[in-house]
Each structure stands twice: as structure tokens, then as C-alpha cells.
Amino acid sequence: MSGDLGAEVVVRAASTCLERHPRLKLILVGDQELLTGLVTRIVGDEPRLSIRAASEVVGMSEAPADALRKKKDSSMRVAIDLVKEGAAAACVSAGNTGALMATAKFVLKMLPGIDRPAILAELPSIGGTVHMLDLGANTSCSAEQLFQFAVMGSIVTGDIRAIDRPRVALLNIGVEDTKGHETVKAAAAMLQASSLNYVGYIEGNEIFAGKTDVVVTDGFTGNVALKTMEGTVGLASHYLKSAFTRNWFAKLQAVLAGPVLRSLAVRMDSRNYNGASLVGLNGIVIKSHGSADSVAFQHAIETALLEVKNQVPEQIGSLLKQEAA
Amino acid sequence: MSGDLGAEVVVRAASTCLERHPRLKLILVGDQELLTGLVTRIVGDEPRLSIRAASEVVGMSEAPADALRKKKDSSMRVAIDLVKEGAAAACVSAGNTGALMATAKFVLKMLPGIDRPAILAELPSIGGTVHMLDLGANTSCSAEQLFQFAVMGSIVTGDIRAIDRPRVALLNIGVEDTKGHETVKAAAAMLQASSLNYVGYIEGNEIFAGKTDVVVTDGFTGNVALKTMEGTVGLASHYLKSAFTRNWFAKLQAVLAGPVLRSLAVRMDSRNYNGASLVGLNGIVIKSHGSADSVAFQHAIETALLEVKNQVPEQIGSLLKQEAA
Numbered sequence: 001m002s003g004d005l006g007a008e009v010v011v012r013a014a015s016t017c018l019e020r021h022p023r024l025k026l027i028l029v030g031d032q033e034l035l036t037g038l039v040t041r042i043v044g045d046e047p048r049l050s051i052r053a054a055s056e057v058v059g060m061s062e063a064p065a066d067a068l069r070k071k072k073d074s075s076m077r078v079a080i081d082l083v084k085e086g087a088a089a090a091c092v093s094a095g096n097t098g099a100l101m102a103t104a105k106f107v108l109k110m111l112p113g114i115d116r117p118a119i120l121a122e123l124p125s126i127g128g129t130v131h132m133l134d135l136g137a138n139t140s141c142s143a144e145q146l147f148q149f150a151v152m153g154s155i156v157t158g159d160i161r162a163i164d165r166p167r168v169a170l171l172n173i174g175v176e177d178t179k180g181h182e183t184v185k186a187a188a189a190m191l192q193a194s195s196l197n198y199v200g201y202i203e204g205n206e207i208f209a210g211k212t213d214v215v216v217t218d219g220f221t222g223n224v225a226l227k228t229m230e231g232t233v234g235l236a237s238h239y240l241k242s243a244f245t246r247n248w249f250a251k252l253q254a255v256l257a258g259p260v261l262r263s264l265a266v267r268m269d270s271r272n273y274n275g276a277s278l279v280g281l282n283g284i285v286i287k288s289h290g291s292a293d294s295v296a297f298q299h300a301i302e303t304a305l306l307e308v309k310n311q312v313p314e315q316i317g318s319l320l321k322q323e324a325a
Numbered sequence: 326m327s328g329d330l331g332a333e334v335v336v337r338a339a340s341t342c343l344e345r346h347p348r349l350k351l352i353l354v355g356d357q358e359l360l361t362g363l364v365t366r367i368v369g370d371e372p373r374l375s376i377r378a379a380s381e382v383v384g385m386s387e388a389p390a391d392a393l394r395k396k397k398d399s400s401m402r403v404a405i406d407l408v409k410e411g412a413a414a415a416c417v418s419a420g421n422t423g424a425l426m427a428t429a430k431f432v433l434k435m436l437p438g439i440d441r442p443a444i445l446a447e448l449p450s451i452g453g454t455v456h457m458l459d460l461g462a463n464t465s466c467s468a469e470q471l472f473q474f475a476v477m478g479s480i481v482t483g484d485i486r487a488i489d490r491p492r493v494a495l496l497n498i499g500v501e502d503t504k505g506h507e508t509v510k511a512a513a514a515m516l517q518a519s520s521l522n523y524v525g526y527i528e529g530n531e532i533f534a535g536k537t538d539v540v541v542t543d544g545f546t547g548n549v550a551l552k553t554m555e556g557t558v559g560l561a562s563h564y565l566k567s568a569f570t571r572n573w574f575a576k577l578q579a580v581l582a583g584p585v586l587r588s589l590a591v592r593m594d595s596r597n598y599n600g601a602s603l604v605g606l607n608g609i610v611i612k613s614h615g616s617a618d619s620v621a622f623q624h625a626i627e628t629a630l631l632e633v634k635n636q637v638p639e640q641i642g643s644l645l646k647q648e649a650a
Contacts (some may be wrong), residue, residue, distance in 0.1 A: 173548040204552025229527025232557040
């Protein structure tokens with residue numbers, strides 16, 4: 001029901017996913033009348049798609065504590081309750097991130113030894129993709145939390161990209177042992193002593209360089225890095241647009257270079273990397289970008305599907321137990 | 326003498342700067358024989374260019390404390406001593422950043438009320454440029470330090486870009502008052518109560534959006550953001566190169582789109598933004614990127630020139646005094 005573009009985006013994405021995955025079943029949670037209308041118009045008769053009524057919607061800027069306390073029949077809350085009850089294997093939402101985290105934490109609880117969920121997403125990199133966490137859930141992090149992020153990131157990345165022992169790096173402002181603050185140094189020591197495939201520090205310019213499969217950082221730095229990437233792509237697009245419209249010759253060049261620039265746009269397009277995992281929960285919750293269109297939302301649903309197939313929370317729980325032993 | 330490419334880059338940049346600025350005088354500090362040879366070959370007879378001998382060179386990965394204690398006749402130390410003695414108005418170096426900061430702090434001392442230098446640089450943005458600090462000098466920062474960065478950034482940006490009351494923003498992970506850690510919130514309160522033109526929080530994607538003239542953040546976050554920008558440009562270049570060489574038609578497109586892509590490359594090229602200021606010192610010290618070529622090093626010399634003309638340290642000192650009153 002939420003997100004910036006409303007429920008239609010979700011229904012269109014659901015329709016595509018049901019076509020692509022013959023055994024998938026989806027439950028749409030929210031305003032019964034609205035959703036029934038959209039399903040009739042967009043999907044038609046489809047036994048694998050059902051609707052579960054919820055009478056409230058959490059606002060995009062509502063305080064998480066308010067959403068949790070006052071809106072017990074919100075689409076967000078009902079969807080997470082379905083996961084808790086075992087009626088759904090995962091929840092996908094484009095709603096208010098803070099409210100989603102607070103509600104998921106309250107209803108599903110955390111895995112033993114994890115304090116708060118972290119936000120994990122897949123980003124483009126040279127030669128493939130890279131997973132990075134935390135992207136904004138934890139403003140300040142202890143060394144122990146950074147270590148837990150590494151464990152969780154290693155599991156999810158290994159599952160989603162089907163690689164054995166993914167390489168894990170810590171984001172820092174230099175690669176020498178002396179660089180960085182005490183927290184990142186302490187986390188490095190813990191990772192060196194662990195069973196993870198820890199490859200050391202990387203700097204911001206190496207996030208996309210294909211040198212690691214998982215990038216671990218605190219939520220403040222991770223969020224700034226992610227958004228700086230978006231801002232840089234925006235700046236380059238702005239320059240390209242203004243350069244290609246300067247005169248008729250430049251416009252002609254733009255037409256001729258169109259296919260290549262479009263392929264670049266697709267590869268740098270954050271929609272193709274939509275669907276961040278809230279990891280550390282005792283259940284699967286995927287956060288779609290609030291401005292996601294149906295292509296992006298479909299990617300978020302498919303991320304949930306992969307995590308369900310791989311039983312991600314169970315795997316994280318057992319690796320954490322093993323590391324603690 | 327230092328930097329990744331050696332002294333020739335510096336001599337070539339000096340030659341261009343002397344041509345462009347008829348009243349400029351430059352002193353090259355380092356190995357007398359080597360520099361004399363380069364000057365004879367590249368510049369010829371030029372009374373505004375002199376050489377000051379220094380027998381040692383600080384290594385790019387040498388510990389700052391070692392450089393400071395053991396190499397009292399390094400080119401870096403002698404150059405900073407010249408500023409201290411008043412024989413030079415500014416020092417420009419492509420050497421080891423940590424050693425440069427430690428030596429400059431020891432020799433020149435800090436302005437009253439400033440603890441450590443911060444690294445300030447000019448970056449591209451939509452509609453012009455943006456100045457950002459700290460880019461890596463201070464791994465952890467207090468709210469007071471962030472406030473001092475804002476004062477220093479405001480002065481330097483106003484001078485270099487000749488704008489009155491530059492807009493100053495704090496980098497955060499959301500624009501609402503509730504977002505971020507305690508340090509950034511406390512700095513926001515100090516800025517709101519100050520005489521600066523404080524415009525509030527911005528997120529990573531807005532650094533280059535033209536919404537502010539100065540971006541203030543701690544050295545860890547700032548360094549990661551700067552390098553993430555570089556990494557994103559690198560990723561986009563990689564995609565473009567591979568797309569434009571896929572087949573003969575794509576190669577043809579690349580030739581046709583060449584001029585526009587080259588203009589993009591120039592605008593995103595960090596060489597045109599080379600020359601970070603070490604602000605907060607009682608003197609002018611400009612850090613050139615270690616891998617700077619002569620074009621980039623020339624830009625660093627010209628940044629020093631602008632700061633000299635504007636008496637940046639004196640201006641920062643008096644604004645700090647005014648804010649403290």
C-alpha cells in the first residue's frame with residue numbers, strides 16, 4: 001500500500017513474478033477494494049495470488065514507534081504478522097524503512113546474538129556485483145556489530161550469488177593496519193581470527209572494483225557511500241545530457257551513441273539492484289526502494305524468493321553459533 | 326621530490342604557472358642537481374624560479390612521526406620551514422599526506438582554537454563546484470570540530486569562488502532532525518546558532534546536486550565519499566569502454582560520440598580538482614594528489630596562489646574569533 005508510487009506498482013510486479021515462477025504464491029496485503037480492482041484489471045483470475053485485507057497504511061514519514069504502537073492493522077504489520085505465523089515465507093515492502101525495521105524486529109525478533117537488523121544490498125561492480133552492509137540501519141556500530149554484519153553478509157552473498165566462501169572486506173580510509181578508527185581496527189582483528197574469507201581493508205574507490213564480494217561498514221558510512229554513488233551517476237548523466245544537446249552535431253552523436261549509452265544506463269540503474277535485505281531477523285524481510293517501479297519491485301520479490309530457497313535466517317543463525325563456539 | 330611521478334611533473338607545472346602568472350615566483354625544494362637539470366631542460370633561464378637544496382626525501386609510506394623526527398632536511402620539511410620563515414607564502418606538495426600534516430602542524434602551528442588540520446577540496450557539482458571537508462585528516466570528529474570545519478570551509482569557498490556567504494550543509498543519512506548520530510546533531514545545533522549561511526543536512530546523493538557550496542563531514546565519512554565518487558566514475562568508464570569495443574558498430578559509435586565523451590571525461594576528471602587545502606594551519610599548505618600529473622599539479626599551485634591572494638589563514642582566524650565572542 002505504501003511506497004511513493006502506490007499499490008499498482010506492486011500488483012504489476014506480482015503479475016510478472018507469478019509468470020516467471022510457476023510455483024510462487026503471493027499474498028497482497030492492504031485495502032481489499034483497491035487491491036481487488038487492480039488485480040482484476042492487471043492480473044485477472046490467478047489462484048496463486050490472494051489478497052489479505054488491512055485497514056491502515058503506515059505513512060512514509062511516520063515515526064517508527066508511532067507506526068508500531070498505533071497501527072496494528074497496517075498493511076506492513078499484517079504482512080510481517082503473516083511471516084511470524086508461518087502463513088508467508090517472506091515479506092516485501094516499499095514502505096517506511098524505520099517503521100519496517102522496528103515492526104519486523106518487534107514481531108519476528110532478532111537471531112540470537114544480533115542486536116538490530118542491518119540493511120544489505122547488491123550493487124554493481126567490475127566483473128559482477130558486490131553486496132554491501134550496513135546501508136543505514138545502524139548509525140553507530142561496535143566492532144562486534146561489524147563482525148556480525150560480516151557473518152550475515154557472507155551467508156547472504158554466498159547464497160544469492162552461489163559462491164563458496166565469499167570474500168569479505170572492511171571499508172576503511174586506507175589499506176595499512178594503522179589506518180582508520182579503533183572500531184574498524186577491532187573488527188579487523190575479529191575477522192582475521194574468524195573462519196570467514198576476510199581479505200582486509202578496502203577504500204571507497206575499491207567498492208566496485210571487483211576485489212571483494214562483501215563490503216562491511218557502519219550504517220552511517222554505508223548510507224553515505226551508497227548515496228554518493230547515486231549522486232555521482234546523477235552528475236555524470238547531467239553532464240552527458242547537457243553535452244549531447246549543445247548543438248545539432250552533438251544531438252546527432254547522441255542518437256548514434258544511443259544504444260551504448262542505454263546499455264550503460266541499464267548497468268548503472270539502481271532499479272536492477274533493488275531489494276535490500278533486512279538481515280539479522282528471525283525471518284525474511286526485503287525492503288524495496290520507496291520510488292521503485294514495477295521492474296525494481298519485481299527484483300525485490302525475486303530477492304526474497306532466493307532467500308527463502310536458501311533459508312537465509314537459519315544459515316546465519318548456525319554460522320553465528322559456530323563462530324561463537 | 327615526492328609524489329608517484331617524481332620531480333619532472335612539478336617542474337613542468339611550475340613552468341606553465343610562471344607563464345600564466347607574470348608576478349608569481351616559485352622555489353623548487355629538493356635535490357639540487359636533479360632539479361637544476363630539469364629546470365635547464367624544461368624551463369631554461371627564468372629569474373622567477375629558484376632552487377633550494379634539501380638532501381632528504383620523505384617516503385610515500387613512511388610513518389609521519391618518523392619523517393618529522395628523523396628527516397629534518399627533507400624537501401617537505403625545508404619547504405614548510407620556508408613558509409614559517411616568511412621566505413615563501415605557501416607550500417605545495419604531492420608527498421605523503423600524513424607526514425605533510427604532521428610536519429605542517431609542528432612547524433607552522435594551528436590557528437587558535439583549532440586542534441588539527443582538515444583536508445578541504447573542490448569537487449564538481451551540477452551548476453559549478455562544491456567544496457568538501459574533512460576528506461581524511463580526522464578519523465573521528467567532535468561536534469566542535471565539525472563546526473570549525475564549517476567556518477574554515479565557508480571562508481575558503483567564499484574566497485576561491487568569490488561568493489558572499491557560501492551555503493554550508495552537514496552530510497547526514499537523512500534530512501529530518503531525528504536522523505544521524507549525536508555528533509552530527511550537536512554540530513547542526515551549533516551551526517544553526519552561528520552567523521554562517523547554514524542550509525541544513527544533505528545526503529550523499531546531494532553532494533553534487535548544486536544545493537550547497539560547502540559540505541561538512543568527519544574525515545572518515547568524507548574520505549569514503551570522495552573515493553566512492555572516484556570508484557563510481559571508474560565503474561562507469563569500465564562499462565563504457567567494454568560497451569564501445571563490443572563490435573565494429575559499437576566502435577564506430579565510440580568514434581562519433583568521442584568529443585562528447587571526452588568533454589564528460591574532462592568534467593569528471595579529478596585532475597581538474599586537484600589541490601586540497603590543509604586548513605586550520607597558521608600558514609598555507611596545499612596537498613596535491615600523489616599521482617598528479619603536471620596539469621593537476623598546476624591546478625594545485627594555482628589553488629595556493631588564490632589562498633595567498635585572499636590571506637585565507639588570517640580570514641579563518643578572525644571569523645573563528647568572531648564566532649567565539
